[in-house]
Amino acid sequence: MSQDRPALHLDGIGLQIGGARILQGVTLEVARGEMVGVIGPNGAGKTTLFDVISGVTTPTSGRVLLAGEDVTSRRVHQRARTGLGRTFQTSSVFPGLDARENVRLAAQAKLGAATSLWRFPRRGDDATGVADRCIAEVGLDHHAGTAAGVLSHGDKRKLEIAMLLATEPELVLLDEPMAGVGSGDVAGLVEVIRRLHGSGRTVLMVEHHMEVLLGLVDRVAVMHHGELLAVGTPDAVMADPAVQSAYLGEPV
Incomplete structure (x- = not known):
């Protein structure tokens, strides 16, 4: 991604399915190295917006730019090559493989070894080295040989x-990373996300766990009925009467 352009620019994103407007006129710019939280009531359009950014869904209007490059018509794998990565609300690991092998598959795909993804790992090969480094980075090195399913x-x-x-x-979309996570695991996961951002990556995160999100992000973007209601610092956004009304039904 270009160093001198915003990591992400959404320009008037709209999505209409049949007669229903799912997203309408969403314009948002995320600077390189910034962490932005996306919040809103259920059905506000948060995950749909992530689908549009990552290429799962093509908007009916507007543009998606990554580092100034228009990727609106590009597919998921094409956007991934530009440095976009995403996690989903539901777990997407291979439960029968151990942790190292799960990460190794992702590393092999990045290294261009897609034709041999299921090759038995060799000690010291490039993909295994990347896997061990990434597992250590998230604090799972003691579980490297543990089946992901357990x-x-x-x-x-x-x-x-x-x-x-x-x-x-370079740009990471985290879709409700705390969903289903037990209270005892929250602090450790928060620290992993903080390190992920601290390494210089740009992070856009949807999260319902407000205490966690507000303690991590630089800015908050509030979605409501498919529109962007407010964008600003956590304190400013949470004091906004329009935001309070969207969540609680009336300003407080």
């Missing part, structure tokens, strides 16, 4: 981030 939900989330790191993304 990890706690919080550790599965860490594993997904390790898999993401193996693809070397």
Whole structure:
């Protein structure tokens, strides 16, 4: 990604399915190295917006620019090559493979070894080296040989981030990383996300766990009925009567 342009620019994003408007006129700019939280009531359009950014869904109006490059018509894998990575609300690990092998598959895909993804790993090969580094970065090195299916939900989330790191993304979309995570795992996962951002990556995160999100992000973007209601610092946004009304039904 270009160093002198915003990591992400959404220009008037709209999405209409049938007669229903899902997104309308969403314009948002995210600077390189910034962490922005996306919040809003259920059905506000947050995950749909992530689908548009990552290429899962093509908007009916507007443009998606990554580092100034228009990628609106590009597919998911094409956007991934530009440095975009994403996690999803539901776990996306291979439960029968151990943690190292899960990350190794992501590393092999990045290294261009897609034709031999299921090759038995060799000690010291490039993909295994990347996998070990990424697993250590999220604090799962002691579980490298553990089957992903038996990890706690919080550790599965860490594993997904390790898999993401193996693809070397510059812009990361985290879709509700705390969903389903037990209270005992929250602090560790927060620290992983903080390190992910601290490494210089740009992060856009949807999260319902407000205390966690407000303690991590630089700015908050509030979605409501498919529109961008407010954008600003956590304190300013949470004091906004329009935001309070969207969440609680009336200003407080």
